[in-house]
Each structure stands twice: as structure tokens, then as C-alpha cells.
Amino acid sequence: EILRAAEDLLDNTPKPLAGKRAIVTSGPTREDIDPVRYISNHSSGKQGHAIAAALAQAGAEVLLVSGPVSIPDPHDVTVVNVICAVDMQQAVDRALPADIAVFVAAVADWRVDSQASEKIKKDKSGKPPALSMIENPDILAGVGNGKKRPALVVGFAAETENVVDHARAKLAKKGADWIVANDVSEENNVFGGDANTVRLISAHDDEAWPKMSKEDVAAKLVERIAQRFETVSV
Amino acid sequence: EILRAAEDLLDNTPKPLAGKRAIVTSGPTREDIDPVRYISNHSSGKQGHAIAAALAQAGAEVLLVSGPVSIPDPHDVTVVNVICAVDMQQAVDRALPADIAVFVAAVADWRVDSQASEKIKKDKSGKPPALSMIENPDILAGVGNGKKRPALVVGFAAETENVVDHARAKLAKKGADWIVANDVSEENNVFGGDANTVRLISAHDDEAWPKMSKEDVAAKLVERIAQRFETVSV
Numbered sequence: 183e184i185l186r187a188a189e190d191l192l193d194n195t196p197k198p199l200a201g202k203r204a205i206v207t208s209g210p211t212r213e214d215i216d217p218v219r220y221i222s223n224h225s226s227g228k229q230g231h232a233i234a235a236a237l238a239q240a241g242a243e244v245l246l247v248s249g250p251v252s253i254p255d256p257h258d259v260t261v262v263n264v265i266c267a268v269d270m271q272q273a274v275d276r277a278l279p280a281d282i283a284v285f286v287a288a289v290a291d292w293r294v295d296s297q298a299s300e301k302i303k304k305d306k307s308g309k310p311p312a313l314s315m316i317e318n319p320d321i322l323a324g325v326g327n328g329k330k331r332p333a334l335v336v337g338f339a340a341e342t343e344n345v346v347d348h349a350r351a352k353l354a355k356k357g358a359d360w361i362v363a364n365d366v367s368e369e370n371n372v373f374g375g376d377a378n379t380v381r382l383i384s385a386h387d388d389e390a391w392p393k394m395s396k397e398d399v400a401a402k403l404v405e406r407i408a409q410r411f412e413t414v415s416v
Numbered sequence: 417e418i419l420r421a422a423e424d425l426l427d428n429t430p431k432p433l434a435g436k437r438a439i440v441t442s443g444p445t446r447e448d449i450d451p452v453r454y455i456s457n458h459s460s461g462k463q464g465h466a467i468a469a470a471l472a473q474a475g476a477e478v479l480l481v482s483g484p485v486s487i488p489d490p491h492d493v494t495v496v497n498v499i500c501a502v503d504m505q506q507a508v509d510r511a512l513p514a515d516i517a518v519f520v521a522a523v524a525d526w527r528v529d530s531q532a533s534e535k536i537k538k539d540k541s542g543k544p545p546a547l548s549m550i551e552n553p554d555i556l557a558g559v560g561n562g563k564k565r566p567a568l569v570v571g572f573a574a575e576t577e578n579v580v581d582h583a584r585a586k587l588a589k590k591g592a593d594w595i596v597a598n599d600v601s602e603e604n605n606v607f608g609g610d611a612n613t614v615r616l617i618s619a620h621d622d623e624a625w626p627k628m629s630k631e632d633v634a635a636k637l638v639e640r641i642a643q644r645f646e647t648v649s650v
Contacts, residue, residue: 215455217576218522223453252486288452301576342451342535 197241198408203280204242206234207287209249211267215294216302223288227251230286232400234259240404247273267318278330285322286338293318326357339363349383360384431475432642437514438476440468441521443483445501449528450536457522461485464520466634468493474638481507501552512564519556520572527552560591573597583617594618
């Protein structure tokens with residue numbers, strides 16, 4: 183604690199986002215099937231947590247809404263821990279209004295409609311239990327098209343093919359200013375790994391960034407965010 | 417290493433299972449839906465790893481087949497890491513013959529039949545993608561009813577209701593000598609927790625053990641295993 187306070191005193195880095203409020207989502211969501219089983223995904227939370235840390239470093243007041251991850255909370259960030267997509271959406275809604283929202287979490291598209299309260303048993307049919315799935319709320323689209331829309335809304339898109347086409351389609355549909363698209367096909371080893379290869383895609387631009395650490399992706403993205411708030415009066 | 421060697425030299429604990437070969441499965445399995453998503457369960461591997469450690473402590477030569485867990489490998493145990501049920505079954509089959517097999521892993525009952533090589537996209541129907549599920553191999557039953565059946569086959573059953581009835585049904589069907597049944601309903605907080613409340617169920621007996629640490633469950637189970645090998649010529 184004393185060390186942290188000393189570091190803060192000695193921290194001469196510029197605070198271009200001082201006075202700005204940011205919401206970041208990170209990690210996977212986990213959707214229970216029954217008390218034993220769940221559906222989830224391979225997101226480690228490293229990229230989202232790095233972005234939350236970089237925003238705080240740049241002076242923003244940051245609220246991080248995180249799914250279940252095994253990495254430590256970033257410094258100087260308020261963390262709200264959630265499990266499933268519905269809880270994540272509620273936590274984000276409660277955190278609005280904000281100037282900046284960056285949606286990095288890998289939110290499950292679907293959840294089980296009527297979650298079983300007892301463990302689902304195999305029956306003799308040799309057939310799987312019929313799971314009735316319903317679509318999860320689209321948290322990015324809800325905020326991007328919503329009444330309390332932050333000035334800057336950034337979505338992440340994990341893609342395995344046609345990365346740019348898919349990202350552009352998402353931009354319009356979800357009311358986002360930028361989509362950070364990364365190719366998570368197996369050869370890139372993004373999930374759980376420490377490096378990331380992304381493209382920053384807006385309505386008119388498409389920047390392919392070289393492969394870099396997730397911390398460097400975070401720093402570069404926050405640099406772009408700071409530039410945006412310098413040059414555009416929002 | 418030197419410390420461990422010194423500990424081994426000083427280890428005066430009895431070795432009732434010296435010369436016996438044991439296979440233990442532990443942890444969850446993870447069944448990929450596509451490159452991003454998977455189905456898994458809440459098993460931490462703590463109970464299975466504790467049993468592998470206790471068997472080694474009692475002198476057995478132990479092979480631990482573990483699904484994806486975040487806990488350390490036990491000492492003096494050979495660990496084979498696997499992800500999904502089919503791989504776990506192959507690792508167990510390769511490890512036979514053995515004198516003792518204890519199946520603690522929470523194996524997914526189902527896997528996705530034709531795993532997608534690209535991320536499955538939402539379409540406009542608002543309906544979830546149709547996942548064709550097929551039943552996973554029943555590893556316990558395969559070994560319990562198999563040609564290379566170990567002298568002692570023990571299964572674990574995580575149940576949320578009718579614990580004893582379900583366990584007895586499993587005994588016969590799976591060719592197991594004992595079922596260790598635990599009630600994983602939410603109030604017991606078994607998954608990820610450090611304590612466990614189990615019943616040791618055989619064809620003629622049903623012992624309810626008091627709530628104890630997973631290490632103590634392991635020690636007590638290995639005590640029973642050692643007794644069995646003392647009194648029954650198998």
C-alpha cells in the first residue's frame with residue numbers, strides 16, 4: 183500500500199483522460215446448464231484487464247465488469263465480478279452514464295432457457311437432454327444504441343475468418359464507434375496467450391496493428407482514445 | 417528436490433500399497449463446441465488429486481489422468497494431462513493393467529458431434545445454432561466391465577438428489593466395486609471448496625462419512641483400499 187502510494191506520487195505520466203469515466207468488460211461469461219455443467223469460452227480476461235489498467239493509468243475513473251477469470255484485479259480500478267451475461271448487462275447498465283465504454287468480454291451468445299435446478303441425468307434413450315437455448319442480451323448493442331450512450335463506444339470481435347467484413351457489419355448494427363477485431367484462429371494462440379494481433383476498424387478506417395503484447399494493444403488503444411478526446415469535442 | 421529426497425528418506429509412514437499400480441482420473445473434461453466455446457463443469461480436481469497423492473503416500477505407483485485444472489500436480493505421481501472425455505478414455509486405456517482404478521473426474525456426458533472449425537455465427541433467425549450432441553464414452557463402465565478390469569474399481573458420483581439410489585444403480589451398471597457418492601447440491605459448496613460430504617457405497621454397505629476435508633476423504637478412502645487388499649486376496 184505504501185509502495186503503491188509512493189508510486190502514485192512519483193507517477194509523472196500524462197493523464198489525458200483525467201475526469202473521464204470509463205466502463206470496461208472483460209473475461210468470459212459462464213452460463214449454467216444445471217448445478218454441475220456450464221457453457222463458457224476460452225477468454226482469459228488478459229486483454230480486457232490490460233485495457234482497464236491502461237485507462238486508469240491515463241487518468242480515467244474505471245469500472246471493470248469482469249466474468250470469472252483467474253488473473254488479479256488491475257490497480258486503481260473498481261471491479262464488479264459477474265458470472266453470466268445477464269448479470270454482466272445489469273452491472274454495465276448500473277454503471278452508466280460514462281464517457282467511454284470498451285466491451286472486451288467474450289459474452290456467451292446463448293444461455294439455457296430453463297436452467298435445471300437438479301443435475302440432468304442421462305436417460306436410456308442414448309439421446310442428449312433437449313436444452314432449450316435463448317439468446318443472451320447483446321450488451322454492446324444495448325449500450326451503443328441506447329439512450330445513455332457514452333461518447334465513445336468500442337467493441338471487440340473475436341473472429342476466425344473474414345475478420346474485417348464481420349467487424350464492419352458489427353459497427354453499424356451495434357452502434358459502436360470502433361471495433362477492435364482479432365483473429366482467434368488456432369495458429370494465433372490468442373486465448374490465454376500474452377500477445378494479440380488486432381485491427382482497429384471504424385466506419386472509414388482500418389488499421390492493422392502488428393502482433394504485440396496485450397499490454398501494448400491496451401496502451402495503443404488508450405492512446406487512440408486520448409487522441410479522440412483531444413481532437414473531437416464530445 | 418533435495419528437500420523432497422530428505423522427506424522421502426524420513427518418511428516412516430506404512431506403505432500398505434507398495435507394489436500396487438493405481439490409476440486415478442481427476443478434474444473436469446472440456447468439450448469444444450467451436451474454436452471459441454466449450455462445455456465444461458465445476459470440478460476443481462482437488463478431490464481426485466488428493467486421492468492420487470494419498471495413494472502414492474501409501475506406496476502405490478500412481479498414474480493420474482487429469483482434465484484441465486489450475487491446481488498443482490501431486491508429488492510422486494505421474495500426470496497425464498487431457499482436455500476432453502475421448503482423450504481421457506484413451507489415456508486410461510493406455511495405462512491399464514492396474515490393481516486399482518479410482519474415477520474421480522467429472523467427465524462430460526456429451527460432446528458436440530461435428531465440432532465446428534470456425535466460430536459459429538449468430539444468424540438472423542434469433543434461434544441458437546443446432547448443436548448435434550453425441551454421448552461420450554463411459555470411462556468407468558468401460559473399465560469396470562472390461563477385460564483388463566483392475567481388482568478394485570471405484571467410481572465417484574456427483575449427485576444433487578436421491579444420492580444413494582443413484583449410486584446403487586451405478587454400481588451394477590458400471591461394474592464398480594464401490595461408488596463414492598457426494599451431494600453437490602448448492603448448499604454443500606463442494607465444487608471448488610475444500611470440504612466434502614460423501615457416502616461410500618458398495619453392493620452391501622452404505623457408509624455415510626461426516627463432512628471432512630478433501631484430503632481427509634482421500635486418506636480415509638485409501639485406508640479402506642489398503643484394508644481391502646489386506647483382507648481379500650485379489
